Amino acid sequence: MKKLGQTGQIMEYALAQTEKRMKRIVQGVLKDKLTGTMLKDALAAPGKMLRPQMLVLSACLVDEKAAAAHIESLIRWGAVIELCHTASLLHDDVIDQSPIRRGRPTLMKRYGNSPAVYAGDYVLACVLREVLKSHGEDRALLLTDGIEEMCVGEMNQTHCRYRQNVTIEQYNKNIAGKTGVLFAAACCLGSMEVTGDQGIVEKYEQLGRRLGRAFQLRDDLLDIISDTKESGKLVMQDFREGIYTLPVLLARDHTIYGPVVKKLMKKSRKGILSEEDLKVLKETLIKSQAVGRVSEEVCDLLEECKNAVKDSSCLWAKIRTEAILDRLKTI
Numbered sequence: 001m002k003k004l005g006q007t008g009q010i011m012e013y014a015l016a017q018t019e020k021r022m023k024r025i026v027q028g029v030l031k032d033k034l035t036g037t038m039l040k041d042a043l044a045a046p047g048k049m050l051r052p053q054m055l056v057l058s059a060c061l062v063d064e065k066a067a068a069a070h071i072e073s074l075i076r077w078g079a080v081i082e083l084c085h086t087a088s089l090l091h092d093d094v095i096d097q098s099p100i101r102r103g104r105p106t107l108m109k110r111y112g113n114s115p116a117v118y119a120g121d122y123v124l125a126c127v128l129r130e131v132l133k134s135h136g137e138d139r140a141l142l143l144t145d146g147i148e149e150m151c152v153g154e155m156n157q158t159h160c161r162y163r164q165n166v167t168i169e170q171y172n173k174n175i176a177g178k179t180g181v182l183f184a185a186a187c188c189l190g191s192m193e194v195t196g197d198q199g200i201v202e203k204y205e206q207l208g209r210r211l212g213r214a215f216q217l218r219d220d221l222l223d224i225i226s227d228t229k230e231s232g233k234l235v236m237q238d239f240r241e242g243i244y245t246l247p248v249l250l251a252r253d254h255t256i257y258g259p260v261v262k263k264l265m266k267k268s269r270k271g272i273l274s275e276e277d278l279k280v281l282k283e284t285l286i287k288s289q290a291v292g293r294v295s296e297e298v299c300d301l302l303e304e305c306k307n308a309v310k311d312s313s314c315l316w317a318k319i320r321t322e323a324i325l326d327r328l329k330t331i
Helices: 009-025 033-043 050-062 064-069 071-096 107-111 113-132 137-159 168-192 198-225 246-252 258-270 275-287 290-309 315-329
Strands: none
Touching: 009 033, 009 050, 009 064, 009 071, 009 113, 033 071, 033 107, 033 113, 050 064, 050 071, 050 168, 050 198, 050 315, 064 071, 071 107, 071 113, 071 137, 071 168, 107 113, 113 137, 137 168, 168 198, 168 246, 198 246, 198 275, 198 290, 198 315, 246 258, 246 275, 246 290, 258 275, 275 290, 290 315
16 A cells, blocks of 8 residues: 555545445455346445545544554445445335435336345345454444444334324434434544544544434435435435425424425325425425424534534644535535
């Protein structure tokens, strides 16, 4: 490996190598003509790689010199985290019957439910193999505990589908598991590589939790106010599938607009929502200030994340982290 200076080249090197490492981890099946094509499709649109970025940034924000010295380990854990995320998306698309992801047809759409499920299972099996090779029991336990929490969050969300009386507390618990946990694991693993100070590790775990919540709330808002071209997936997909997100729950509890939302919830459960109904829902969520309230919480969470890294001596990592947080404010 080339010697890395104390600049942002650590990140560029890490991200490039993380994508290569992801392919190496699942390389066994890539040699097979049919299944290899499926996995290549799954890895063809890697997205923003936010979790690996936050893993490396967390390490650099704590101790940049140590991060450079441990860069290969950071790359390994970044690849593992991103593959966990990829597997969860493959399964999500089957559960939600989503035809589009990141502007591309999903594996479920192209190959069917069963192949997509098995592809996700295969990726998780590869993750397990890589974790067993890591010789880091504390890190392996952190990751497997995270996967367990993520699965519980997804199962609870499934249980809450089409439930008009689902509470905001239950919603918060669900997204903490299904989204927050991998961001928390990324920030935690990054800091663990460069410090044994448990207080610092916990600080970065909480940063990841806040970032994960902000990311999910922003995703919930985009599902409401963007169009398919912008978001890369069908809009109002959550409501269509009976997943009632925070803007919907806030509007449901509104004195004036609540009855409108409840009526539309009943229609979604019966599968008789029209495009006009979805237009009314969007207008109601905006008029009730539900969208505005959630947008404010996103901004507040991201500011808390900024405050958590403001004392770092690694200027480039701090600037890059702030740039990521500022982009997430844009809805």
